[in-house]
Amino acid sequence: MKAAILTLSDRCSTGERADGSGPALKSWLEERGVSVTCTEVIPDEAPLISEKLVEWSDSGAYDLILTTGGTGVSPRDVTPEATERVVDRLLPGFGEVMRMESLKKTPHAIISRAVAGIRKNTLIINLPGSPKGATENIGFVWAAVPHTVAKLQGDPEECGTPMPS
Template sequence: MSGAGRYTIGVLTLSDKGSRGEREDESGRIVREMVAGLGEVTRYQVIPDEEELIVRTLVEWADRDGLDLILTTGGTGLTPRDVTPEATARVIEREVPGMAEAMRMASLQKTPHAMLSRAMAGVRRHSLIINLPGSPKGVRENLEVVLPALEHGLAKLKGDPSECAR
């Protein structure tokens, strides 16, 4: 396949309240809207901040479903229930630190709280997994930072042999 719209995408929202139906998942909605040009969101789920459940879901989406891109929202801060980075670290085979660094760097221009983010990005098999913040504003601002690199990164991950330099 070629061109935009060729990738399968999963959006995983980590929220205790959201998983119980006590909060609308605005952040997940924003992610789905922002990545619409990259492909189809074929998996979407809101689950509680439980490390083992997050691990199982990420592995299932990467290994069984073969999703190209998995975006998580929530669980990247400092509260005891924020375990998304730990779950992601257990799942990925290779880290992509530049994505998390770029998100933090851009966010630091807006708030000093950005340095508290523990978000990470990495690859499992042929799936790129990126942690995003849980707030609607934070998820939008962070996804805007990495979105321009996603098409190229996903193409490379899928084996695109073309040269990176132009």
């Protein structure tokens, strides 16, 4: 599986703060055999986010795109809207599971607006902006990611097969 990671942060994009989430996600994915071939940091600007998601998805180079940051309720948190503008289909179960599992750890999980969806043959998942939140949340949904990617690539296997524990 090939992946790209897009960090959304005004401060990280200007060098005011180091990106911790992108590198944490890259390590997490590589530990699971995923090839992370592209990472980038851009500001919290919906048009830039949408443009990058379209560029990466339409290139066919990535099976999975993870975004980190911009999923809360601050005025500059626009990642879900930017993602919804460009996906062909939403996959609400990813966000539902991430919120449900995160709620077991913090009451603030209820304000996460993270979404997931499909553009072309690429799975896009929004994750929180903190390294801990990003890696925990991808962990909550990871069991479904390889299956989803396989289905997007035309795998004819039945979907009723139980997920590994």
